[in-house]
Amino acid sequence: MDSFRSKIIPVTTILAGVVVLWYVFAVILNAPFQRDLDQRGNETPGAVEFIGKTLSQPKPTLPAPHQVAVNFFENTFLRSVTSSRSLVYNAWVTLSSTLLGFGFGTALGIVIAVGIVHVATLDRSLMPWIIASQTIPILAVAPMIIVVLAAIGITGLIPKALISTYLSFFPVAVGMVKGLRSPELMHLDLMHTYNASASQTFWKLRVPASVPFLFTSMKVAVAASLVGAIVGELPTGAVAGIGAKLLAGAYYSQTIDIWSALVAGSIVAALLVMAVGIAGRLVDRAMGGRPA
Amino acid sequence: ADKVTLQLKWVTQAQFAGYYVAKAKGFYDAEGLDVDIKPGGPDIAPEQVIAGGGADVIVDWMGGALAARDKGVGLVNIAQPFKKAGMELVCPKAGPIKTEADFKGHTLGVWFFGNEYPFYAWMNKIGLKTDGGPDGVTVLKQSFDVQPLIQKQADCISVMTYNEYGQVLDAGYKPEDLIVFNYSAMGNDLLEDGLYTLEDKLKDPAFEDKMVRFVRASMKGWKYATENTDEAAEIVVDAGGQDENHQKFMMKEVAKLIDNADGKLIPAAYERTAKALLDQKIISKEASGAYTTAITDKAIK
Amino acid sequence: MTWLKPSWQAALAFLLCLAALALGAMSKPEVAALAQPTATIAYPYMGAKGLIIGLLLIAALVSVVKLTPIVEAIVLFVGAHAAAWLLIKGIAGFEGTALAPYFLLLAAAWLLAWRCVTLLSSLRPSESAARNALRLVIPAIFGAWILIIWEAVTRGAGIPFILLPPPSAIGARIANSLPILGSDVRQTIFKAVLIGYVVGNLAGFVVAILADRVPFLRRGLLPIGNMVSALPIIGVAPIMVMWFGFDWPSKAAVVIIMTFFPVLVNTVAGLAASGHMERDLMRTYASGYWPTLLKLRLPAAMPFIFNALKINSTLALIGAIVAEFFGTPVVGMGFRISTEVGRMNIDMVWAEIAVAALAGSVFYGVVALIERAVTFWHPSVRGG
Amino acid sequence: MSEQPPAVVSASKLGLTFQTNDGPVQALSNVDLTIGKGEFVSFIGPSGCGKTTLLRVIADLERATSGTISVNGMTPEQAREKRAYGYVFQAAALFPWRTIERNVALPLEIIGLSQAEQAERIKRTLALVNLAGFEKKYPWQLSGGMQQRASIARALAFDADLLLMDEPFGALDEIVRDHLNEQLLDLWARTNKTICFVTHSIPEAVYLSTRIVVMSPRPGRVTDIIESTLPKERPLDIRETPEFLAIAARVRDGLRAGHSYDD
Amino acid sequence: MSEQPPAVVSASKLGLTFQTNDGPVQALSNVDLTIGKGEFVSFIGPSGCGKTTLLRVIADLERATSGTISVNGMTPEQAREKRAYGYVFQAAALFPWRTIERNVALPLEIIGLSQAEQAERIKRTLALVNLAGFEKKYPWQLSGGMQQRASIARALAFDADLLLMDEPFGALDEIVRDHLNEQLLDLWARTNKTICFVTHSIPEAVYLSTRIVVMSPRPGRVTDIIESTLPKERPLDIRETPEFLAIAARVRDGLRAGHSYDD
Numbered sequence A: 001m002d003s004f005r006s007k008i009i010p011v012t013t014i015l016a017g018v019v020v021l022w023y024v025f026a027v028i029l030n031a032p033f034q035r036d037l038d039q040r041g042n043e044t045p046g047a048v049e050f051i052g053k054t055l056s057q058p059k060p061t062l063p064a065p066h067q068v069a070v071n072f073f074e075n076t077f078l079r080s081v082t083s084s085r086s087l088v089y090n091a092w093v094t095l096s097s098t099l100l101g102f103g104f105g106t107a108l109g110i111v112i113a114v115g116i117v118h119v120a121t122l123d124r125s126l127m128p129w130i131i132a133s134q135t136i137p138i139l140a141v142a143p144m145i146i147v148v149l150a151a152i153g154i155t156g157l158i159p160k161a162l163i164s165t166y167l168s169f170f171p172v173a174v175g176m177v178k179g180l181r182s183p184e185l186m187h188l189d190l191m192h193t194y195n196a197s198a199s200q201t202f203w204k205l206r207v208p209a210s211v212p213f214l215f216t217s218m219k220v221a222v223a224a225s226l227v228g229a230i231v232g233e234l235p236t237g238a239v240a241g242i243g244a245k246l247l248a249g250a251y252y253s254q255t256i257d258i259w260s261a262l263v264a265g266s267i268v269a270a271l272l273v274m275a276v277g278i279a280g281r282l283v284d285r286a287m288g289g290r291p292a
Numbered sequence B: 001a002d003k004v005t006l007q008l009k010w011v012t013q014a015q016f017a018g019y020y021v022a023k024a025k026g027f028y029d030a031e032g033l034d035v036d037i038k039p040g041g042p043d044i045a046p047e048q049v050i051a052g053g054g055a056d057v058i059v060d061w062m063g064g065a066l067a068a069r070d071k072g073v074g075l076v077n078i079a080q081p082f083k084k085a086g087m088e089l090v091c092p093k094a095g096p097i098k099t100e101a102d103f104k105g106h107t108l109g110v111w112f113f114g115n116e117y118p119f120y121a122w123m124n125k126i127g128l129k130t131d132g133g134p135d136g137v138t139v140l141k142q143s144f145d146v147q148p149l150i151q152k153q154a155d156c157i158s159v160m161t162y163n164e165y166g167q168v169l170d171a172g173y174k175p176e177d178l179i180v181f182n183y184s185a186m187g188n189d190l191l192e193d194g195l196y197t198l199e200d201k202l203k204d205p206a207f208e209d210k211m212v213r214f215v216r217a218s219m220k221g222w223k224y225a226t227e228n229t230d231e232a233a234e235i236v237v238d239a240g241g242q243d244e245n246h247q248k249f250m251m252k253e254v255a256k257l258i259d260n261a262d263g264k265l266i267p268a269a270y271e272r273t274a275k276a277l278l279d280q281k282i283i284s285k286e287a288s289g290a291y292t293t294a295i296t297d298k299a300i301k
Numbered sequence C: 001m002t003w004l005k006p007s008w009q010a011a012l013a014f015l016l017c018l019a020a021l022a023l024g025a026m027s028k029p030e031v032a033a034l035a036q037p038t039a040t041i042a043y044p045y046m047g048a049k050g051l052i053i054g055l056l057l058i059a060a061l062v063s064v065v066k067l068t069p070i071v072e073a074i075v076l077f078v079g080a081h082a083a084a085w086l087l088i089k090g091i092a093g094f095e096g097t098a099l100a101p102y103f104l105l106l107a108a109a110w111l112l113a114w115r116c117v118t119l120l121s122s123l124r125p126s127e128s129a130a131r132n133a134l135r136l137v138i139p140a141i142f143g144a145w146i147l148i149i150w151e152a153v154t155r156g157a158g159i160p161f162i163l164l165p166p167p168s169a170i171g172a173r174i175a176n177s178l179p180i181l182g183s184d185v186r187q188t189i190f191k192a193v194l195i196g197y198v199v200g201n202l203a204g205f206v207v208a209i210l211a212d213r214v215p216f217l218r219r220g221l222l223p224i225g226n227m228v229s230a231l232p233i234i235g236v237a238p239i240m241v242m243w244f245g246f247d248w249p250s251k252a253a254v255v256i257i258m259t260f261f262p263v264l265v266n267t268v269a270g271l272a273a274s275g276h277m278e279r280d281l282m283r284t285y286a287s288g289y290w291p292t293l294l295k296l297r298l299p300a301a302m303p304f305i306f307n308a309l310k311i312n313s314t315l316a317l318i319g320a321i322v323a324e325f326f327g328t329p330v331v332g333m334g335f336r337i338s339t340e341v342g343r344m345n346i347d348m349v350w351a352e353i354a355v356a357a358l359a360g361s362v363f364y365g366v367v368a369l370i371e372r373a374v375t376f377w378h379p380s381v382r383g384g
Numbered sequence D, E: 001m002s003e004q005p006p007a008v009v010s011a012s013k014l015g016l017t018f019q020t021n022d023g024p025v026q027a028l029s030n031v032d033l034t035i036g037k038g039e040f041v042s043f044i045g046p047s048g049c050g051k052t053t054l055l056r057v058i059a060d061l062e063r064a065t066s067g068t069i070s071v072n073g074m075t076p077e078q079a080r081e082k083r084a085y086g087y088v089f090q091a092a093a094l095f096p097w098r099t100i101e102r103n104v105a106l107p108l109e110i111i112g113l114s115q116a117e118q119a120e121r122i123k124r125t126l127a128l129v130n131l132a133g134f135e136k137k138y139p140w141q142l143s144g145g146m147q148q149r150a151s152i153a154r155a156l157a158f159d160a161d162l163l164l165m166d167e168p169f170g171a172l173d174e175i176v177r178d179h180l181n182e183q184l185l186d187l188w189a190r191t192n193k194t195i196c197f198v199t200h201s202i203p204e205a206v207y208l209s210t211r212i213v214v215m216s217p218r219p220g221r222v223t224d225i226i227e228s229t230l231p232k233e234r235p236l237d238i239r240e241t242p243e244f245l246a247i248a249a250r251v252r253d254g255l256r257a258g259h260s261y262d263d
């Protein structure tokens, strides 16, 4: 908690800086349209009035922070959490498939890493194809995945979670291959002298040694998983979730909605990443980690 | 009740009000149908969904359906609720473009994903190249919104009468500030929203009967929607459509494209569509058997 | 001591062949032909069926005999691939009519190929030329079988072309669309991806160093950096188009946002990875922040940083391609993919995907090679 | 037991060459050596002469590039798989995420001892190396010598018939060292283990061993093998006897002969 | 130079307590010590008694929890920032990504020496520790003792006026050790450096030092400080003189008294 308090001042200072910059850009980016509008309406507002107008357009190019804040507040606190317009509800929809996908993805990534580290055949043959798989643009194949899964009767949470899985397993696999191979050679030699089985070496040496890599990869993976969940909401009809809000906003040019959905997504992301970070620190402490 | 899955071409909005009304008003129930309406989304191709067995019937534009048919998916038009096209190109009057003759050397926004055929057919007709050279036009792939126009990234953009045109107005443009090239008005329109199913399945009399009932109820829905536009828009919002005012606007505009709600396909429009596609080599061979009037004939007497 | 050695793949392949023999007809036309012996109905594998099964059985049998691994691998290689070739060639003209024995034989051939790969990966040749050759051959066989199975299944089961075209069609498409693919690659990879990758990685790195150097920023920037982590592309891409226009700069901006976070997180973790005694050593030299960073902490952080660079090499590609779904000039890999899906030219979509996969693999491979050179001292590279 | 104790380690013409970035390094060359059951053999030689490498070859941690070697009549690999030996590395090699007692427990977990048996052995061996009271500490909370003792405790807890110890007492003060020397001799006498012991201390080598192998550097060769004539029962003050000093002198001469310093 | 050499290290009532997961560990208690310029002070004491900790406090790697300490009349931190000392750790602490010569070059790069000067010092110090020919090897390609020597070379190349050495010769054989002892004495005599030297070897401590600090464990206290009466000029065979042996005996007694073993 102490560390929490020590963060408040820096975070708020930097946020304040971001907000100021944001206002400046809002005026700059919204000005051309406002000028056009005034021209067509034959109005010649003064500078202050003009700036005020740029910051209160209904569909601005860059919404002003207070517009986003108001929208965010309304959609978060003033709506029942079961309403499809509530950001809480939509964030929850996205979060649930994120977490499921992250779970699958982490597990799959670890399984692949274990396979690659232990089975020579996999090391040589699998990795190039996993890399290739990652270069397939998800948004292009997501609809096909959804179609195929729907054809075999899988709908709902799972298809979206699978897209999260697809995006999140790779960072974990890459990180864990490195992590599982990072024990010092002397420690491996030690296990060798005990004629420890591969699984004993794995659990007692490789896994603990890979922990820093694991949690770092998991931070990247949980973020990727959230992106996947959001992307996965589009081809499933975009009925609910942060992705659906983004899409609806984009479709009707409701930039304020887009930004407040983006803010919601970012907050969820920050919370998830911090949760992984805290888990990592707890594990480190349980492993007798030495304070820096 | 018989189950029917309908795959829409886009997200839930008044463009598909007829089906939502038919469901909400019990017209499908009355025909003994249990209809599942699946909204679409960006880059979801209804043709793929039906080929993969994910739907019994889809809403599609003729261009997309014929292209799929050319690739071996036996899509057949069984009804054509939209008689006129809603697509148009709009340009701000303050900009450089007043007539077709001004296009040369300018940037035009177009949707892709199978929505680009009417535009290319038109350019083909007036003999403009689309490669971005000085004696042709530069084409932009437009995203969902009307920003390219507001930001002046394009000189003209594509809109649907019932959707983006409204957004342009919302953005502060008045109709007199805009130059509009409407595809239907120019006689360049290609058929838009129609109902398609697979010809193999249609050979089954039971399925055919199901489709007859489906089309009958759907057109009843469309009729009701065009007569009660505000109520229809509310039904759409209840089904997940966004922004009630916008849906009401959209419903009114869509109603203008429906015309009589009999779902009958006009063969001349079909011929024009098929020819335009062949001219652009979107399809490799003459389309044949791509529509049937049998269903609408039985459905609407 | 016997002259036999067991291999479950061979045994299973053997059983599958027998099952295929027992089930009889390979395709629907053959069933029809058998039902009407008088009519002349053409059907696949009129003469080849015996040959296929024979090839597979012989390969399976030879592989359980104790031979040198090379000879065994060659026999398996030839048997499996010849059988697969005959199977695929035979179904031509009869797509979608295959019955169970077709798939059983395919599975048998695949098992033998698997056995072949296992054998090859257990080889430890002493010449480095042979080692390098194996390094290429093993993933190549693995990859070839992905394609073989894909080809055989899509054709055998008659999967609609617009759902999944067979690789042969994709290959043909690649071959006769080279100019288009070339211009798409130029637009997407050489402009958006490379620039975005470099700038994004640098940005993440610089922010990580800043956060490390200035404790105030560390406490303030990292939580905000975490928020950037999931700015979803579909939300950001339209905004970037608004800000940076339709052409590649907006795509590069999306790539920057996507690649920023992995580098940030990994650099921060890596900077904490140097040992205590080493850090104490630098303290005894009263080494300032920057020399310690340069000489100790960054080298020790490299294994982490390279993880991020590797992840980003594929992420950047996805980002640029997906960003092109949201408004572009009419060129680029993402543009092509979304447009050709709409036109039902799924073979072109897969052609672009194949090019993307190839480019991504090369990109990743280059990064991995640099990693080996830079972190040669790390146990994961030295062997372990 | 037969009259002629079977060879525990038997090497002939053993050689090992490392390939490095700037050319090959010959670490062992032409080593002939037989170690019988129950022997206590010390290896002594200048730094870098190949003592560690030889121990590693016996332990199947390194593969000889020429010559042959057998351990308990098997290849080193088979012997290792039979868990024929315990190894004390030159550095402590403790797992930083395990407490001292969990570090000692590691080999016991691997061979699958019961919890009770583990606890008993941990307690006994930690007491032996005088680390009682430090069970719950992590390695970085111990001094260098204490870490080394923890690693000795770990090897002793493993309780194999062959002990390979690479400078186990290098980081210890004289008194702890004397104490552990006595304990080790006692253990050896009681259990009839075979011990291969690398050390830099001539008195330690003479005090402990039945045989002393003197090595010389680059390439590592065995230059002398000295049989100890001391009795099996060795009180600490045996180190002042003339017999002891004579052996020590012989070792020193052997060392000096093989050494590369000319001063 | 003044008659009364100024104190290089001066500690009074120094104490240090580590907080650990299972309670505090008092590593140093009430240490009073003054080391004058040009002195050679050895620290000897049982394993875990706080020798390393004391050196680390002098080097500002650990902060004392009670008492005061000054180095060259400054706080340890200021002294460290002035690069007042070179430190040899108990373990080698070489960077695996640098060859031996680049490891030795590390401190020289940091203080910003010219390339030529660096090359000269590297060559000289590597020759001193007998590692010539191993310049291009990586640390993992060296034996334990060779790594330790590389780390000594690194500290010597740094060439500070105060040398803190934590068991630098622990992993070396007697002959190399004798050689390095001589070299170190020579260097000390020539340059008038102040040296703090931790060792477990009583003869080494007596041979090298002007003063020997005997410590006892838990909590680490200074139990005896023995002034050497040996001349500054010390040939190796001084170790057989009665004077030498007398001092050694006194150190041994001091050690034994402070030791926790009762045998």
Ligand SMILES: Nc1ncnc2c1ncn2[C@@H]1O[C@H](COP(=O)(O)OP(=O)(O)OP(=O)(O)O)[C@@H](O)[C@H]1O
Pocket: D018, D019, D020, D025, D026, D027, D045, D046, D047, D048, D049, D050, D051, D052, D053, D054, D090, E140, E141, E142, E143, E144, E145, E146, E171
């Ligand atoms: N992995 C390796 N790669 C290359 N050379 C090596 C490797 N390990 C050891 N050597 C070399 O082999 C020789 C013998 O090393 P070894 O570790 O056996 O010496 P040692 O007798 O144990 O020395 P010390 O008493 O210093 O520990 C040394 O010259 C060393 O440089």
Ligand SMILES: Nc1ncnc2c1ncn2[C@@H]1O[C@H](COP(=O)(O)OP(=O)(O)OP(=O)(O)O)[C@@H](O)[C@H]1O
Pocket: D140, D141, D142, D143, D144, D145, D146, D171, E018, E019, E020, E025, E026, E027, E046, E047, E048, E049, E050, E051, E052, E053, E054, E090
């Ligand atoms: N970081 C630490 N945290 C907790 N306790 C520590 C820490 N470092 C050392 N200690 C404890 O302080 C005491 C003194 O340790 P120190 O390393 O100074 O011993 P030493 O005299 O150098 O011993 P050795 O000769 O074995 O190296 C030991 O009991 C040790 O357990």
Ligand SMILES: Cc1ncc(C[n+]2csc(CCO)c2C)c(N)n1
Pocket: B009, B010, B015, B042, B043, B111, B112, B113, B115, B142, B143, B144, B160
């Ligand atoms: C990628 C893509 N971008 C824009 C549209 C525009 N759009 C929205 S609804 C509609 C009418 C057809 O249903 C059209 C053309 C699209 N379809 N796909």
Ligand SMILES: [Mg+2]
Pocket: D051, D052, D053, D090, D166, E143, E144, E145
């Ligand atoms: Mg050694």
Ligand SMILES: [Mg+2]
Pocket: D143, D144, D145, E051, E052, E053, E090, E166
């Ligand atoms: Mg110490």
